[in-house]
Amino acid sequence: MNPRAPINPRTLLTWLGLLFGAAGLVLQFILSMQLAFANGRDFPGFLGHFLAFYTILTNAIVVLIYLSEVLPTSRLALFRQPVMRGLTAASIALVALYVYFVLRHLNVLGGLLLLADTILHYICPALYLLWWLGAQPHGSLRWANLSVMLLPTL
Template sequence: MNNQRLTSFVALVAWFGVLLQLVLSLQLAMANGKSAGDGVVAYLGYFTVLTNLLAAVSLSWPLLRPHSAAGRWFQRPGVASAVTVSILIVGLAYHLLLRHVWNPQGLQWLADVTLHYATPLLCLVHWWLAVPPTRMAWRAPLAWALWPLAYLAYALLRGMWLQSYPYPFIDVTALGYPQTLLNSAGLLIVFLLLGSVLVAISRARLTPLVR
């Protein structure tokens, strides 16, 4: 499989996950007597959804418009690595913190597996096979962390407005701000460590083995 076919395949899986979850969110909202707009608001509250959507766009744009400014930007190894770390933290956080919280069935199980396992793992494979290694700066993960930090600010402001938080570990109503921020700092540290691992791997792949 060449790189373009691999990118297309991973993009299709990512789009399948986000679109399936959108349909399920709309169905759930309407089943509970709420509007489609309420379903979209709930859907867009999750880091999982937003990051999978980011992955889908970042993979698709270079395929559709490779010579556009956005297409070239998404093809940069640093940007591709930032997206990869972000989607990997989705899978890791779900596996460690959330998979025991509920037991999805049917299509919701399929959406969960796609969003939390299939797309993160495929993005990692894509990063390894299709993203050229480069000597990224060790401080690069600090810039990549702007994405989860922006989400945290968004989730807290959204939660304050709606009195509903998407994840139990940032539920200010139940935990208070000190514990919420402590939990967030722990996840941020994991993000930075994971990003540093990708930087180290990328740099090591450029270094010839000394015999």
């Protein structure tokens, strides 16, 4: 292997997306759990609340899609499907746009909460859309798939 060989953009974006996505989800999970416990919520209540956020669910799917690229297991086959990847592109784009245009002024975050928020709402969506648009073949996607791809958001 040539140490000076250029890095494949698809591989680079896959690993960056996987690392940022996992780190953002873990950081948000820890911070949210601490806040929930400080406010008297139990773990099942916290977990239900945490998993109710569209941002969390969408970013978790993004991480699973990246994992499906890295791990060739049949258990992740669903996340290799062009419709699932397109659906996720539409969902993560809507997360970023909604937060930017509607929610960003509602809370003033700082410190690690701001870092987690920035990773999950801006960095991960940008990385995934770059990965999906530029470095990812779209396979058999057709305009007819658009309604299916937008269904989870509706």
